[in-house]
Amino acid sequence: MAGERASGGSQTSLREANRARIIGAVQHRGSITQIELAGVTGLSTATVSNIVKELVAAGVLQTSPTSRSGRRAQEVSLARNLGLVVGVDVGEREMRVAIADVALKVVAEQRLPLPPGHRADSGLDRAALLVEELVESVGAPIGEVLAVGVGLPAPVDPRTGVVTAPHILPGWAGADVAAVLGDRLHVPVVVDNSANLGALAETRLGAARGMTNVAWVTLAHGVGMGLVVEGRVVHGRRGAAGEIGHVIDVEDGPECRCGLHGCLEGSIGSAALAARLAPTHGHLALRDIVGRALAGDAACTRVVGDAGRRLGRSLAPVLTVLDPDVVVVDGDLAGAGEVMLTPLREELNARTVPIDPGPVPVEVSALAGQARVRGALVVALDEHQVGIPIGALT
């Protein structure tokens, strides 16, 4: 068998390459119809159909009937019994853990509010416990977990997985998240900046599906951005690409946690918005501010609109440099919808060159606050190499 494969010549190796392309495309998209598979891989529908049939028999893929534009179609996904992937999104004030099958269908999730200034030691301990308990709750042994993706709200060196801007997330500076969680759970762990993961998930599964250039902005406790350029997430030199929260918004402004002065985050992060409203409104959480702006409260509307304008000022040069297909906004503040988006669009339009057929669309995330944790699931799945069991193909 091995000899036959080695000397099999182009026919066998071509078939193997085609199998790998089809598995790769299915893995990339979660689920996809056979027609779409043909389009994505450039293979004929007959070849796709044959290889899918073969891989279904080998237990690697599964198909289910569906419909696309009113026509019957076969939807292809990875066989569910291949295992589970886990996504962990560590935010400034909450942690989300999700478990999905290899078709990226979420089967269990949990959310844990976190104290301000939380630290890696207790954070990783709680993350590991949540993962273990959640996996157990779906009746699976931990051994079925193929990989874990982790998002952190700070620049992360893509090669080492370590936070490279120690002042932005001081409690997690220097923590080797992948090693600690990997040792604890005995699975491969991938770590990335959570805005990068949000951009990835939005591009694969959300509002930017099918697009290749995406600027994804998160507006919550902190302000961050993930960039997808020509289909790839941009990390930069040490994972600090896209840190739009630390663009200078006010010359010689107040000192930021990062050490600079007058950062955008210091103007439109949740603490800044709450501080501006505190004299008249008392203590408000960001979701209170958004809720009141939507209910017509004048001061909250003003503060939210101003945040949109200030974001527009800092984001316009990004659009000029990258000319993305779309800008997607996520986070509690994105929940304010047009109250924030209209001033943002006005500012972007006023500060970028008019391009036919019109300005870069600005949209709210289609993943309803789940973009970052879904992105963590996506990188976990990407990390895992789907293999074909030896002897499964004849």
Added chain:
Amino acid sequence: MSDEAILAEPAAISLRGVSHSYGAVRALVDVDLDVRGHEVVAVVGDNGAGKSTLVGVLSGVLVPDAGEVVVDGRETQLTSPGLARGLGIATVFQDLALCEDLDVVENLFLGQEIRRGPMLDEVAMEREAQRLLAQLAVRVPSLRAPVAELSGGQRQAVAIARALLGEPRVLVLDEPTASLGVTQTAEVLTLVERVRDSGFGVVLVSHNLADVQAVADRVVVLRRGRLNGEFDADVASYEQIVAAITGVAPPGEAAR
């Protein structure tokens, strides 16, 4: 809706100068506490700082030696649990007071059953239970499952839902995450946020600072029965709060 109208919103419930002694032991000394709607006020302190006594006073179980509660601008005395409930203070005690062998609906409506004529209106109670649990996004295996079959977090959720049935102004939670695992703690803390966002005031009594800082808007520190600092939970550091709890260093500038 003007900005001033919001600022002028008074506390839902205020304690004024409340003191309570057990014989010669002064458990609470001249304590003031304001709780507004849409707010989680955490009460923290060491063992014996007066947390349980404060819960007792708020729930009407303990009658204070001095001080009063102000509701709607009127001063009243909290002299019984029924009176406290009538004023809009609902308390979930640490033991939850659930009946193990009764199901979720029976526990929710125990003592406050919906009746139609002489009969219990099971359909109405089940519908109301479903609505309430859905509003709080609480998942239980079945409304007709005995409470004994529920997890710690789910029991806590049922106890909180029962307390909310009477539409209180303020919900008092006594150590809601004590003895819970991390998944169940996650459920309860998320539920506390949801209760707050629905407009209720929440008094969260706990010794777990991580849980407190995760969900509280304000943190009030008790030490030897007296108030020893009040902090904005978004701004105060762990060290500042611990200093106020232990009295090791004078409370920092964040203390008001």
